[in-house]
Amino acid sequence: MVQTADRVLTVAARLFRAKGYEGTSTREIAKLAGIEKASLYHHIGAKEDLLYTLCDESLNRLLSGVERVLATEKDPRLRLQQAIHAHVLAVLADLDTHTTMLRELRGLTGARRAHVLARRKEYELMLREIVSDSQNSSVLRTDIDVKMLTLVLLNMLNWTIFWFKPDGTLSASQLADLLTRMYLEGAVASS
């Protein structure tokens, strides 16, 4: 039997992805979790706790993924490829949680919002270091600055959440491969 607190978090993530944080009521969360609304407040202090916990969880997974890559792979090009894989597989394996982090940050206030923003920045800068190393090793082009190269990469990777279908013909791993090739080689026909 899954603990109630975990189930609450799971259904909250599902609802936040489907209807947005502001668009989801605590009544809906309670109902989907199979408890009364008041019981919810035995497990959380406020609705915002759920959002914060989900964002934190998402970033913990992404950060530990890229840290593992940094610890185990030293070759710049392979590092980049493995970081892309780790990112895409993590995100697509739990669309509810990561979509919530990517889209619903607005719902957080004060120190928690600042904390999540800081960890997002931290993650972006780790990827930027990987991209930078690849530039220095002549793996990636240097006529576009590292910040842009990294932001475009994240654009390509993150927003697959809007159209990736877990039950489709393309697996997450296959999509990660495809994105890697497109990011590195581009869309032009090889002459």
Add this chain to the structure above:
Amino acid sequence: MVQTADRVLTVAARLFRAKGYEGTSTREIAKLAGIEKASLYHHIGAKEDLLYTLCDESLNRLLSGVERVLATEKDPRLRLQQAIHAHVLAVLADLDTHTTMLRELRGLTGARRAHVLARRKEYELMLREIVSDSQNSSVLRTDIDVKMLTLVLLNMLNWTIFWFKPDGTLSASQLADLLTRMYLEGAVASS
């Protein structure tokens, strides 16, 4: 003097981008527009009207942009480049309106939601045709299917809304150029 109805729409777009559709109250919209909340309802029937009008406006501009390119440019590669430019310039010239369309569709219900979804699909399919023509003319690679090539392109273009700074050092046109190069050539160093 700008008409009240237009001002309402403008401030609604600004607020919807900043706080989300569900996170924005009609009180805030009225206040920022300089009228009482009740007066708002002389101009609109419901809050959702604002969201629908903004989504429709966004898609009208994007569709007419790509239609103009199709009408005036026949070369596949130039068509693709011009379509990218038209898209990026349109979106970045009015971040409030286009961000609302891209992010807040969830707030629409019923037939209006279906209508906006249909026009988004229509736009995607027009871009897909351009990409497909480029494949057939050996401009773009054919080892990745047209649907994926188009979705990745839209990923790259659309989500610049989250980090493009209108007052930054990079102009919208320069960013469009950069995205075009990255999409076509990729990130690898040319050997």
Add this chain to the structure above:
DNA sequence: GTCTATAAAGAGATAGAC
């Protein structure tokens, strides 16, 4: 076309029994 006033529903959250 804008106002003051208010209705009606829904939101997040709490009290206190079991």
Add this chain to the structure above:
DNA sequence: GTCTATCTCTTTATAGAC
């Protein structure tokens, strides 16, 4: 740890005067 009942505030929207 869950419940019933309720509080308080905010929400969207309307009525009707000017």
